[in-house]
Amino acid sequence: MREYIEQISGKLPDEAWILYQQNLKAMRSEKGQLILGLHKPCKTIWHMTKGAVRKLEMDNGIEKTTHFYVAPKVFTVLHSALTGEPSDLSIISEEDCEFLTLDIDQLKILYQQSIYIERVGRRMAEEEFIEEFSMRRMFLKLDALQRYEYLEKKHPEILRRFQLKDVATFLGVTPETLSRLRKLRLSV
Amino acid sequence: MREYIEQISGKLPDEAWILYQQNLKAMRSEKGQLILGLHKPCKTIWHMTKGAVRKLEMDNGIEKTTHFYVAPKVFTVLHSALTGEPSDLSIISEEDCEFLTLDIDQLKILYQQSIYIERVGRRMAEEEFIEEFSMRRMFLKLDALQRYEYLEKKHPEILRRFQLKDVATFLGVTPETLSRLRKLRLSV
DNA sequence: GAATCCACTTGACAAATGATAAGTTCGAAG
DNA sequence: CTTCGAACTTATCATTTGTCAAGTGGATTC
Numbered sequence: 001m002r003e004y005i006e007q008i009s010g011k012l013p014d015e016a017w018i019l020y021q022q023n024l025k026a027m028r029s030e031k032g033q034l035i036l037g038l039h040k041p042c043k044t045i046w047h048m049t050k051g052a053v054r055k056l057e058m059d060n061g062i063e064k065t066t067h068f069y070v071a072p073k074v075f076t077v078l079h080s081a082l083t084g085e086p087s088d089l090s091i092i093s094e095e096d097c098e099f100l101t102l103d104i105d106q107l108k109i110l111y112q113q114s115i116y117i118e119r120v121g122r123r124m125a126e127e128e129f130i131e132e133f134s135m136r137r138m139f140l141k142l143d144a145l146q147r148y149e150y151l152e153k154k155h156p157e158i159l160r161r162f163q164l165k166d167v168a169t170f171l172g173v174t175p176e177t178l179s180r181l182r183k184l185r186l187s188v
Numbered sequence: 189m190r191e192y193i194e195q196i197s198g199k200l201p202d203e204a205w206i207l208y209q210q211n212l213k214a215m216r217s218e219k220g221q222l223i224l225g226l227h228k229p230c231k232t233i234w235h236m237t238k239g240a241v242r243k244l245e246m247d248n249g250i251e252k253t254t255h256f257y258v259a260p261k262v263f264t265v266l267h268s269a270l271t272g273e274p275s276d277l278s279i280i281s282e283e284d285c286e287f288l289t290l291d292i293d294q295l296k297i298l299y300q301q302s303i304y305i306e307r308v309g310r311r312m313a314e315e316e317f318i319e320e321f322s323m324r325r326m327f328l329k330l331d332a333l334q335r336y337e338y339l340e341k342k343h344p345e346i347l348r349r350f351q352l353k354d355v356a357t358f359l360g361v362t363p364e365t366l367s368r369l370r371k372l373r374l375s376v
Numbered sequence: 377g378a379a380t381c382c383a384c385t386t387g388a389c390a391a392a393t394g395a396t397a398a399g400t401t402c403g404a405a406g
Numbered sequence: 407c408t409t410c411g412a413a414c415t416t417a418t419c420a421t422t423t424g425t426c427a428a429g430t431g432g433a434t435t436c
Contacts, residue, residue: 059329066321066328079318111310115303122299122306125313130267132320133254139327140254140360141247144423165383172328177423179385332393353413365393367415380435391424400415406408 001047001100004072008127009120016116023110024100035091042077042087043104051097052161056169057089065170068158071097074124076104094162144173145181189235189288192260196315197308204304211298212288223279230265230275231292239285240349244357245277253358256346259285262312264292282350332361333369 001024002017012020024047029035035053036042046053048071055067055075066089069075080087081104110117138147148171152159159167168178189212190205200208212235217223223241224230234241236259243255243265254277257263268275269292298305326335336359340347347355356366 057325057329064328066325078314079321082314082318111307115306118303118306118310119299122310122313125310125317126266126270129313129317129320130270132317132324133267136320136324136327137245137254139324140252140357141245163383169328174424175384176386176425180423183385351413362394363414364395364416368393371415378436381433383430383432385430386428388427389425392422394421395419396417398415398417401413403410403412405410 001049001072005074005120009116009123012116012120016114019114020102020110020117020120023106024102027099027101029093029097029099031093031095033093035093035097036077036087036089038088038090039086041084042080045074045076045081045102045104045107046091047100047102048073048075049098049100051093051095053091053097054094054162054166055089055091056166063166063169065162065166068155068162068166068170070157070161078125078128139172144171144177145185147171148178148181149185189237189260193262193308197304197311200304200308204302207302208290208298208305208308211294212290215287215289217281217285217287219281219283221281223281223285224265224275224277226276226278227274229272230268233262233264233269233290233292233295234279235288235290236261236263237286237288239281239283241279241285242282242350242354243277243279244354251354251357253350253354256343256350256354256358258345258349266313266316327360332359332365333372335359336366336369337373 002012002021006012027046029051035046036044038058048069050071052068052070053075054065055069055077056063056065058064067075075091077087077089077091079085080089107117107121111121138150142150148167151167151171164178164182165175168175171178173181190200190209194200215234217239223234224232226246236257238259240256240258241263242253243257243263244251244253246252255263263279265275265277265279267273268277295305295309299309326338330338336355339355339359352366352370353363356363359366361369
């Protein structure tokens with residue numbers, strides 16, 4: 001996990017890493033298990049060392065997938081974690097997973113104790129922002145088929161590890177439409 | 189500008205603000221002027237104190253608006269600023285504007301000198317991430333009419349200060365479609 | 377191994393959006 | 407004042423995508 005974080009933030013002094021690591025707790029989840037339930041405030045940063053999870057929202061009774069995460073990956077529900085408000089997103093294990101968890105309030109203390117940890121937070125937020133923007137650009141520039149092909153090319157592991165119905169809502173189309181697009185692509 | 193930044197980052201010690209402020213340079217632009225040209229590396233953080241700008245990308249010869257910014261606002265092209273690569277986005281003045289500019293390389297030095305400035309960077313990145321995600325969710329949940337109504341409700345100033353053709357591409361539809369949606373909405 | 381469930385696919389039709397072309401309005405330039 | 411150009415609108419038709427309904431296949435359970 002240190003290696004993964006340093007890849008984003010740059011090299012950390014041992015002291016900073018030790019301080020950070022002291023506050024991590026091990027946790028597991030089984031496939032199908034809810035990591036964060038709807039309407040619960042998100043108080044945790046998950047450092048996923050094994051497995052895969054999916055973030056989703058409900059829209060008139062229909063699940064819409066907003067994110068796929070595959071280990072190693074650090075994630076949270078930021079707008080809930082920062083404000084303490086109930087999360088409008090849920091997180092579910094799509095495989096058996098292993099995590100190191102970090103409490104949000106603890107992280108805020110760590111930010112005050114180490115400029116290096118503050119930097120980790122900045123660099124992660126920057127990278128997440130860039131990724132979010134890149135996904136929004138998909139919707140501005142590409143039609144449904146092109147979005148699927150883009151996903152297939154850039155994140156082929158998502159197609160291997162998650163269900164197509166969830167890939168469909170992630171791409172902003174119905175599962176029926178995705179099915180038709182895939183057929184169309186094969187015949188060309 | 190200090191007040192605007194502190195609203196995001198929390199209160200700054202005077203020393204941190206003075207350090208930051210010393211590196212800002214005043215700049216103006218006229219309506220229609222290009223602030224950042226396509227394919228130029230983005231080396232600047234703009235602190236817009238007056239005016240309004242638009243960020244856009246080209247897609248097969250068609251302009252697609254990705255962001256509207258209205259003063260007071262701090263913005264850059266982050267993926268270019270971080271890597272030094274040419275920007276695939278341009279920025280244009282939609283009104284006469286006034287800025288305080290900050291050089292990216294200088295900012296990186298400031299990050300090392302003050303945990304408070306590092307914190308400003310983190311908090312801004314976090315807020316931008318949340319805003320980006322909120323915009324992507326529009327595309328996952330709402331059809332074109334609902335996206336327009338959402339924009340009208342949440343950011344009415346955008347409809348007042350920018351052109352409808354640019355609002356259209358920002359919403360992911362053609363100007364003709366936006367025109368039809370607006371008519372439809374009036375008749376209801 | 378039979379029954380069941382759920383993901384995935386397919387088909388037919390409806391609705392939303394795009395593409396093209398033409399008309400209108402308004403402000404800027406001469 | 408007149409002309410011009412660009413933004414915006416409107417109309418028509420083509421294409422894409424959604425909706426609803428039914429069918430297929432594979433995995434799980436009893």
